[in-house]
Amino acid sequence: MKRESTRSADRTRSLVIDGIRSAGEISRVELATRTGLTEATISTVVRKAIDDGLVVEIGHGVSTGGKRRTILAVNSSARHAVGVSLARSRIALVLTDLSGEVIAVRETEGARDAHPSAVTERLAREIAHFLGAHKVDPESVVGVGIASPGPLDCAVGELRGLQPGPLWRGFALEERLENLTGLKVLLDNDATCAALGDYWTTRRDAPPPVAATVYMADGIGAGILVDGRVFHGSSSNPGELGHISLDINGPQCHCGAQGCVEVFASPSAVAAAAMRNPGLVASLELSDDPDVDRRTFEAVATAAISGNKAARGLIEASARYLGAGIVTLSNLLDLDEILLSGPGFTTAGEIYAETIHGMLQRGTFMRGIHSVTVKLSDLGVDAAAIGAATLVMQHQITPHSAINSRRVNAT
Ligand SMILES: [Zn+2]
Helix, strand or coil: CCCHHHHHHHHHHHHHHHHHHHHCCEEHHHHHHHHCCCHHHHHHHHHHHHHCCCEEEEEECCCCCCCCCEEEEECHHHCEEEEEEECCCEEEEEEEECCCCEEEEEEEECCCCCCHHHHHHHHHHHHHHHHHHCCCCHHHEEEEEEEECCCEECCCCEECCCCCCHHHECCCHHHHHHHHHCCCEEEEEHHHHHHHHHHHHCCCCCCCCEEEEEEECCCEEEEEEECCEECCCCCCCCCCHHHCECCCCCCECCCCCECEHHHHHCHHHHHHHHHCCHHHHHHHCCCCCHHHHHHHHHHHHHHHHCCCHHHHHHHHHHHHHHHHHHHHHHHHHCCCEEEEECHHHCCCHHHHHHHHHHHHHHHCCCCCCCCCEEEECCCHHHHHHHHHHHHHHHHHHCHHHCCCCCCCCCC
16 A cells, blocks of 8 residues: 555645646746645656656746746647547547647447457557557557446446447456556546546636536436536446436336436437428438437438528427426536537537527526526537546546546556
8 A cells, every 4th residue: 555645745746737737838836826735845746747758848937027937838748548439339539648639530330239349359459550550659658548328337347238239238348458458448438528528628727616518429418527526426427417307207218217308308319300200301311220310310400500490490309308407407516517518519519509508597596696607518529539538647647636436456
């Protein structure tokens, strides 16, 4: 077991590097104010971080009468991480640097009905090829993060649900991919990853006290950040926004409840509603195949923003159901900020944002005290994969802000 003083030093280093990373550019004096550490401590830790290549001095600030302050920044190219978003229809790989900047994206075939062992072996080959193609120094790679739909068990690094397919339930994903790649592998749910990705790549003085990133891909979830740290609940499965029941007598949901947000608002629900409209099927040339739900949804979303009234009606209906869930989530958590993220919002995100904003203004319990802002994420279709890279970067570089309920050998 580590000695207490070593732990304290590790935490201080983690705090300092996170302070520099989140500010973008900052002087030692400002860093002392932001972290609450003494200037002497900052000076020692920064010197070591510069020696390790993690931090660089990039110039001098404007003089305010005294000595000009040296400005610090993280050395973005010093570390790299791979993020993977694992889904039935599509697997995406992203390569990011220490600041979360995306260097490359690679899209590969989804998991479909293949055995998890075969998909994991393919993934290991893809990762090796990906890193080789971009000439990344293997020493600079901190690991691989995997974003997957929940439920999952972070304590053992396994999936526990039906996505991306039933064979994945109980498959030792983290351990198997670690053995195949020789890299640290961490798994978390896609909404949490998306939230983390936005937090890591957005530069601001202080995070909002309580924020939620609503992530919509095949399903709908929410990643919750409290003071910029992920809220993990008891088992890393919080924020199941898609499984708030809106109608106790509604259609059966795969989760076991009835009338869930996901049953009414998800892209596959929109696709199914479109398939019941013969006029839309004909005009958008829609095809009835469950594996093309995402494409059907995209066709409807594209038509909606191009002025097709029937398509717009379906997207607005989805947005209202989702909005009802988000109002509930806001009331439960007293949220300050909602970020809409993921492939479900990349085309018709403005319609969702506008509808949800109106519902929050009219319907939150605390609206007389503060408003809840709604924004669209800048991370686009690969938000979860970018966030997965962030997950492993945070765990390895600034562990003070990461969860510790990971697999025992996940160090
Ligand atoms: Zn449900």
